[in-house]
Amino acid sequence: KQEVTQIPAALSVPEGENLVLNCSFTDSAIYNLQWFRQDPGKGLTSLLLIQSSQREQTSGRLNASLDKSSGRSTLYIAASQPGDSATYLCALTGNQFYFGTGTSLTVIP
Amino acid sequence: GAVVSQHPSWVICKSGTSVKIECRSLDFQATTMFWYRQFPKQSLMLMATSNEGSKATYEQGVEKDKFLINHASLTLSTLTVTSAHPEDSSFYICSAREVMGTDTQYFGPGTRLTVL
Numbered sequence: 558k559q560e561v562t563q564i565p566a567a568l569s570v571p572e573g574e575n576l577v578l579n580c581s582f583t584d585s586a587i588y589n590l591q592w593f594r595q596d597p598g599k600g601l602t603s604l605l606l607i608q609s610s611q612r613e614q615t616s617g618r619l620n621a622s623l624d625k626s627s628g629r630s631t632l633y634i635a636a637s638q639p640g641d642s643a644t645y646l647c648a649l650t651g652n653q654f655y656f657g658t659g660t661s662l663t664v665i666p
Numbered sequence: 667g668a669v670v671s672q673h674p675s676w677v678i679c680k681s682g683t684s685v686k687i688e689c690r691s692l693d694f695q696a697t698t699m700f701w702y703r704q705f706p707k708q709s710l711m712l713m714a715t716s717n718e719g720s721k722a723t724y725e726q727g728v729e730k731d732k733f734l735i736n737h738a739s740l741t742l743s744t745l746t747v748t749s750a751h752p753e754d755s756s757f758y759i760c761s762a763r764e765v766m767g768t769d770t771q772y773f774g775p776g777t778r779l780t781v782l
Contacts, residue, residue, distance in 0.1 A: 600775035
């Protein structure tokens with residue numbers, strides 16, 4: 558069974574810092590990897606989707622990488638802003654989505 | 667882009683009553699829809715996979731008779747929480763996968779259920 562772990566569970570940084578969120582998984586036989594953000598009490602917003610054959614995707618200040626051999630993905634956020642404060646979830650897709658445990662990010666103004 | 671809606675966005679009900687939550691794909695057809703629940707400060711847990719025109723597939727530990735799922739059309743799936751109890755209070759999120767295309771799933775905004 559696929560297990561997806563995110564470290565750290567919570568992170569607090571001052572505004573302007575660059576940061577990295579980690580996602581590790583146990584089964585490399587995945588299709589895609591997707592990063593989401595979730596604001597309190599809200600649904601999911603898709604940030605980046607990395608196809609299984611790809612190694613990274615970039616969108617604005619966000620960069621996500623995928624290393625299937627080591628079972629890891631990272632989400633890099635550059636020049637963090639208070640508006641980035643949210644919970645970030647990674648998800649592996651096979652026949653279904655396997656969600657990570659989430660990282661709660663707080664960016665302090 | 668593809669949009670998935672949920673109705674209602676929040677609901678409060680008394681213990682013992684049944685609550686129906688709708689999940690609609692607004693601008694695409696979805697043969698498969700997924701239902702998740704999320705407890706506070708926890709991640710999403712898949713409850714069941716709903717296929718149009720057939721019975722839903724439930725994950726281990728999810729009671730079929732308590733969480734009734736109907737996928738009546740290519741754009742609508744419903745989740746009915748029967749005889750709701752306070753422990754059923756949770757955030758329920760659906761997602762839909764297009765008939766044609768990639769494995770991309772589009773997520774609804776979620777429904778907050780509070781059972782008193």
